[in-house]
Amino acid sequence: MTQTIVDIRDLYVQYRTFDGQAKVLNGVNLTVKKGEKVSIVGETACGKTTTVKSILRILAPQASIPRGEILFNGSDVLKMGYSELNKLRSSGASMIFQDPTMSLNPVFTIGEQMEAVIRYSGQSGVEQKSVRHELAVKALEETAMPDPERILQSYPFQLSGGMRQRVCIALSLATPRDLVIADEPTTNLDVTIQDQVLKILKQRVEAKGCSLILITHSFGVARETTDRIYVMYAGNMVETAPTQELFREPLHPYSRALMSCIPRLSGGGMAEGIPGRLSNYHNPPKGCRFAPRCPEAMPRCHEEKPESIDVGREHQVACFLYDKDGGK
């Protein structure tokens, strides 16, 4: 059996706000196996970033986690002490952020930042500056960066957006990792280089044999890059299936609605084709959070929260339509 790298079980996350607690994650389940590449797709504010930030425990201070488990290589991230957590961060998982103009420290050179990350990676030999330097150069070369030595001496503002994002990719894989998390790594880039950056990311992750969680707004990107897709809606993973299968046969009404509005995706927001709005997190619907917008909602959907059920190999859906005594 392939080893599971991340296993998120029934995770609830809420944010303290002026209007009370915003109950954002509503029992998220997510697993990633060794070497597997999964994507999370969902409209804005559905909780994608919140989900992945909780893996590294870098949620905002207003966030709290009333329930749930996040197992990373078998140990619960939420119960980790400081040193265990630091080990996870320095050598377990790494994260690439959405906006490359914001994710590098403006007043340190790329070299200083890469070497700092390498230094605390727990690898042997990194106490030596020459070793750190070599690793940094190698990581940059691997992302097809021209003239790594010059890049290392540059400050972020001297690089283009695409170069910065490649630096971030290099950084995330400069030392061995089990998992790379990329939160919309190309959204803020020029369309012309989005493809190139994604290819590099995919190629690097595969070469290092590590797992990938890719957050994206685009089914096209998800399809090209990942083996399996999670469809997220208002704090729940409503469906997950291998990429091909999801495209062939989306089951959840939300997935189906999303798929049917793919052609309009390039234009505006993802959910433009679906009537209604994302539900309010302060006062969410009692049952299925999609029920108010769902064309096939049944009375039961407004009362109970549907659990994820297996409907095929690696295919799960959280919807009463597919409940043994509910539907199909």
Add this chain to the structure above:
Amino acid sequence: MILTWLKRLGTYLFVLLGLSVLIFIISRVAPGDPARIALGPRAPESVVQALREKMNLDKPYVVQYFLWLNDAIRLDLGDSLQSRRPVIEDIKEYLPATLEIVIIAGIWMIAWGLLLGILAAKFTGTWLDGVIRVFSYLGVVAPAFVWSIILMLVFAYVIPVFPSSGRISLGMAPPPRVTGMYTIDYLLAGNFAGFKDAFVHLILPAIGLTFGGIAQSARITRGTMVENSRKDYILAERAYGIPERKMLFKYLLKPSLIPTVSVTSLDIASIFGGAFLVEQLYNYPGLARYGMQAVLNKDLNAIAGVAMVLGCVFMIVNIIIDIIVARLDPRVRMLGGEN
């Protein structure tokens, strides 16, 4: 980069020139005839007229200005009415005394401002943050002389641990003059008792001047650090397992220092401003007290001299601060700043 600095130097010179015009206007255009003032009310008109011509007061203002500027550049600032000697001599005597206070106040202000700011940022939302915030409001609300009076009452009268007047104790001989700053001159002369005595005299007036500045830099440091700590690059660095302490004092502090350092020049200006009353209060023979008396006595040459010197000191403070900001911020260093 050299071009940037040349440009900046040009700006400084321009500001100094502007200041000189202002001072000239104060000293010449202000009501009262300088020749008459210099000679006194009983001098005969013919003598006054002769002096007027000697002082070029009969020439057009523009000509007067350049003649005056020419003298000022050669440090000939005229005589002081109060001391009856060249203003530049007075400045040589009093400026080091004030610089001594301002330097100590500056160091004290920066150290506490940063420390309190970092602590408040680190412990955002806790009681410590609250205490520091209250202190900051007090520091900003009460002017320097109020703090100085409180310090004097508490530490010179109630618990008399510090002297409350002068530069050195009665009966102490001043050190042989090298820099004019007693602490340094005593040290140079190897007189440690003297150093200690002079230093102890500086503490209360210096600290009294810093409350506003400490409050200001603490608030700015805290604000910037809290704001930056939400930035992705800090999250990213934390997510890479860089130890918290390293994060706080290096990766978060360095980008956050820039606004604090930039306002330090204003804080130092307010230290000088506060010194006018505080030197008076501590009967401390510094340039600020000298300037204050010059104002009270309408001693125009002395006022012009003090203003000019303060202007130059500010210029130097600003240059130093610009250099530090450029060291901290590569964008300023390499692009010459956005403004």
